[in-house]
Structures are given as C-alpha cells and as structure tokens.
Amino acid sequence: KAGVTQTPRYLIKTRGQQVTLSCSPISGHRSVSWYQQTPGQGLQFLFEYFSETQRNKGNFPGRFSGRQFSNSRSEMNVSTLELGDSALYLCASSLFPGNTEAFFGQGTRLTVV
C-alpha cells in the first residue's frame, strides 16, 4: 500500500511568485490536511479537505489556498510568495476528518529567495 506522496520534494521560488504543491493520499483516504513547519513556529495547521470541500481552516492569510479533486488528491497554492513562506509543507491523509490515524508525507521543502 503506497504511502502519502508529496511533489515536488524541493522547490525554490522568488518573492512575489506563486507556487502549487501536490499531495496524493493513501488509497481509500478521503481527508487531506496541510501543515506548515518552520523552526520558529513548529507545525501549524493550514487547512483540511474532505470530499472536495474545505472542512477546517487554520489562521493563515488568504494567499494560502487549496483544493481537493474527486480522486482525493489535493493541491495547495501560495500566491505572492514572501520570504517568511519558506518552510516544509506537509500533508497528512486519513480516512475522515479528525481521525487520529493520520499519515504524513515526506513534505515539500519550499525556499523563497
């Protein structure tokens, strides 16, 4: 059974650009959550999608958005990148929202220069 797949693994972008990250959950999992991990702030919840609908949202500006497709794959988008957006972006998949049996991907390391 394949795990959670995030692409790309590494990304370098310039301030002001936008970026799209992808997450393919474990087969059969319909809930995908996104997190931002930085040394200073730790792991912070961005949002969660279930059945193509955003179910929960953290305290991030509107520049951070996401969506989920009918096959449960999810993408997150960050527009107008800022230096402070440099982070490891992790997604986690689970059967349903709030399920503690969530599995994380390896993450996408985004560097904004």
Next chain:
Amino acid sequence: GQQLNQSPQSMFIQEGEDVSMNCTSSSIFNTWLWYKQDPGEGPVLLIALYKAGELTSNGRLTAQFGITRKDSFLNISASIPSDVGIYFCAGLARSGGSNYKLTFGKGTLLTVNP
C-alpha cells in the same frame, strides 16, 4: 488560541538511558498524540491517548493522558541510537461534527550518544 508547551526543547542522553518529555496546555483536549519525525521525513504517529488518565505503551514507549486533560507525557526506556529525532506532542480538541483543532507542540530534539 490553544498553545502547547512542550519540554524540554532538546535532550542529549547516553544510549541505554531513559527519557521523559511532556506537554502542558491551558486548554482541555479530547485526544493527545505523540509523533516522531526523522530528518527529511514527515511525522509518524507513535501513540494516541483518548481518555483522561489513560496510560498506553508501544514497545519501549509509554505515554499518559493527564487527569486534567491539559497535559501528557512520553517516556522512552532504554534509549537506542535510532531513537534520535524530533518528538512532537499534539492535542486534538473536537467542537462538534467534523470540526476539530489539532495543535502541535514545538518539539523535543532527542540526541542519543552511542
């Protein structure tokens, strides 16, 4: 908002020693979770605690859900080099239906000297 205070921030121990780390909060949680993150990887769930006072073991790991529901600890016995990594606590608070909030601690960096 909910915040978790995880301590210690880092630990340097000798192989074979026992380790203890804890998380406290001013908020009540329905579930406490402990994760381990290896370099270049995402966090992996180690133990989930669902009831106040619950004590759960997973091999050399033992964790407890505090009676007040505002704290939890994780113990690792007889540490080995592969225990190296960052350990995170997380508290899950449910607010009805599918609404919930998962808050992570800042992590404890564990280094084990062989």
